[in-house]
Amino acid sequence: MFSGVKPDKKSKVKGITQLGSRSSSSSSSHSSNSNTTRSNSSSGSGGSSSSSSSNKGGGRKSHSGSSSGSSSGSGSPPAGTPPHTQMASHESLNSESKSSSLNSKLGHESMTVRDGSRTLRPDEPPLVPGEQLEGTAREVTYLCPYVGPKKGTLSVTNYRLIFRSPETDPPFELEVPLGVVSRIEKVGGANTSRGENSYGIEIFCKDIRNLRFAHKQENHSRRMVTEKLLHYAFPASHKLPFFAFGYCEQYPENGWSVYEPIAELKRQGLPTESWRITRINEQYELCETYPAVWAVPAAASDNDLRNVAAFRSRGRIPVLSWIHPESQATITRCAQPLVGVSGKRSRDDEAYIQHIMDANAQSHKIFIMDARPSVNAVANKAKGGGYESEDAYQNAEVQFLDIHNIHVMRESLRKLQEVCYPHIDNSHWLSNLEATHWLDHIRCVLSGALRIADKVESHKTSVVVHCSDGWDRTAQLTALSMLMLDGYYRTIPGFAVLLEKEWLSFGHKFAQRVGHGDDRHQDADRSPVFLQFVDCVWQILKQFPHAFQFTEDMLITILDHLYSCLFGTFLYNSERERIEKEVKTKTISLWSLILSNKADFENPLYSSNTKHHVLFPRTSMRHLCLWDKYYCRWNPSMRQQEPVHIRYKELLHVKEQLEKHVDELRKELAARQTHDSPRVASAIV
Structure with a gap:
């Protein structure tokens, strides 16, 4: 039977393990997501993970990528990831994982604890701070596609789904944050054949896996489990707060302080004679999806900015993303101009682009990189959008980067999921992978970013970047080109700044693209735009293993918490929305976890001498490969060497x-x- 339980808040147990499946008898030596395994202090991680403490808390060289860079492709989760963030994969049942001292510290000895007036049963899980057990269904079978059926107990909390099979040898455990859930379907009905495991629920996840649980019809537990899951997996659809607002772990570092816009602009060398900092959007009145602080050409007045905003989609005018420390060539970002079928012009917008070009004394030309295929840009004219005419914008050259829209990317990822999960067809692996076109899209994004970086570094020319609205492909391109150009962004805190700046403050619609807490799994606004960007970062890291302070483990942790809703970092669609929801004061930042456990993510191959190097990765298909440690991590047959x-x-x-x-x-x-x-x-x- 499914019993609803609301434990006393005083009895919350720290140290719940991975949000994935694992063998309880051995702790996985790798981190992989908010599906968590405790960190492995004996795995040579170079530092122990600390998850609770008080909270408040020159010359530049160009490098070309080489396919000989080290590839981190282990199928098991990475070593030394902090508690509450690691995630074991389904295949970790048979992993050769090492024992973890944190396991003994963080919960195995607390399997039986007082919970108000009751004692938790051995099959009931310890909880993270702020988590409450909402109910438990016993005699449930998890239909694992790799090791077969596992009988045990299914628990639902306000944060996770937890399946435990303590009677098996070794004990089996599966944990999944409810934020990862995309949709829930019932399997079988009242008139269904009573064959074994034919009646239950199937859970489709955003991290490329599906979970199926069989229930006994006579126990009447399926309905209650489904109701609880629907309630807590989709809080936005039920007008409930995200779990991040209840999570109360304490970290030594305050991640919310990692990015301060004025400080970052000063690090880049602003203000200068040619660029100024403006707070014209401090109340988000000029552009509600832009940040409060902008850097704009000094020659443009605030009134000019208002006129330009009227000619750019959603008021997203060209503002500074990055400036070259020597040549003063810049990367600016914006949305498409509102040209329309009649070919409208704006003298203010044309003059503004000229101001951007004039701010760079090294060049008398400017490139406008339109992320879209040219046919799509032309089609947008029918909707009132379009692209810049070279006749109107003097000394400007428009180039189209041929990156497809969010709908194409969503379909490509769906095909990739079919190839990678649950089973892999080895005899047709390459042809099946090619049919997804996923790596083709990765190549297009990387090639576009490389072209931008080359124009800025080699040609000393300023570049304006946009797509349609300027919050999807534009963010991919500016962030990746900045990563290639500026070694600061390849450090752990610098990468956090890059994401906060180019993705979060400039209004990438995380809530809509990920579908946080929303039960509309077929929503056309969903798309793996950010996942695609992180994949591109991994491709560069693979080619230049000495140029990054962090490892792919950090990238996987970031992606896992993109979905988990454990932290407030990726919630909502814009800076304005996060301020309205008081995210910084009511939730914990993902960077608190990462910066507090920095040693667990540090790359021992990193050379600080590369900080002033510019990276020019190779983007031909033969230098790209599938990030199998992420996409295939659930499949034990794809596990690679350490x-x-x-x-x-x-x-x-x-x-x-x-x-x-x-x-x-x-x-x-x-x-x-x-x-x-x-x-x-x-x-x-």
Whole structure:
């Protein structure tokens, strides 16, 4: 039977493990998402994860990418990820994972705890701070596509779905944040054949997997489980708060302070004679999807900005993203001009683009990179949009980057999911992968960003970037080109700044693209735009393993919490909405977790000498590959050998221990020699 339980808030247990399936007898040595495994302190991670503490809390070189870069492709989750964030995969049942000291610290000994006036049963899970157990269904079977049926207990909390099978050897556990759930379907009905495992529910997830649970009809548990799941997996559809507003873990670092717009603009060297900082949008009146603080050409007055906003889609005018420290060439971003079929012009907009070009004394030309295929840009004229005419914009060259829209990307990911989960057809792997066109799209995005970086670095020319509305493909292109040009963004805090700036503050519609808490799984606004960007980052990291301070484990953790709704970072569609919902004061930032556990994400191969290097990755198809550690992580047949950086980190740890031992022996030897020297002297006398 499914029993509703509301535990006393005082009895919340820290240290719930991974949000994925795993064997309880061994802790997975890798992190992979908000489906969590406890961090592995013995895996050579170079640092222990600390999840609770007090809270408040020159010359530039161009590099070309090489396919010989180290590829981290282990199918199991990465080492040393902090508690509450790691995620074991289904295949981790048989993983050769190492034991974790954090497992003993963070919950296994707390499996039976007092919960108000009752004692938690051994099959009931410990909870994270702010989590409440809403109900438990026993005698449920999880139909694992890899190891077969597992019988156990299914628990639903206000944050996760947890399946535990403690009677199996080894014990089995599966945890999934409800934010990952895309849709829930009932399997079988009252008149269905009573064959074994024919009656239950199937859960479709946003992280490329489906989960199926069989219930006994006579237990009448399916209806209650489904109701609880629908209620808590889709809070936005039920006018409920996201779990992030109840999560009350404490971290040493306050992630909300990682990005401050004025400080970042000053780091880039602003203000200058040619650029100024304006707060014209402080109340979000000129453009509600833009941030409050902008950097604009000094030659443009605030009144000019208002006139330009009237000619740009949704008021998203060209504003500064990045400025070259030497040439002053810039990357600016915006939305399409409102040209329409009649070919309207705006003298203010044309003059404004000229101001951007004039701010760069190194060049008398400017490039306008339109992310769309040219046919799509032309079609947008019928909707009142369009693109810049080279006749109207003097000294400007318009180039189309041929990146398809959100609907094409959504369909491509759907096909990729069919190829990767649950089973992989090895005999047709390459042809099936090619048919998804996923890597074709990755190539287009990377090629576009590379073209922008090359114009700025090699040609010292300013670039204006836009798509239709300027919050999807534009964000991909500006962020990736900035990552190539500026080594700061390749550090752990710098990457956080990059995402906060180019994705969050400039209004990428995370809520709509991900579908946070929304039960409309067929919503046409959903699309894997941000996932595609992170995939591109991984492709660059793979080619330049020494140029990034972080590993792919951090990228996977970010993607997992894109869906989890454990942190407030990715909630809502714009800076304005997050301020209205008081996200910074009522939720915890994902960067709090990452910065508090920085050692777990550090790349031991990183060379700080690359900080001033410009990266020019190779973007031909033969240099790109599927990120199987992310897309295929649930499938045990795709597990690769341990990533090089993890093995290297382990060897560094061993080296450190040996060096300490040598120092101790030297001190001991010196002490003995000092102690023995008087006796030797007297003997000689």
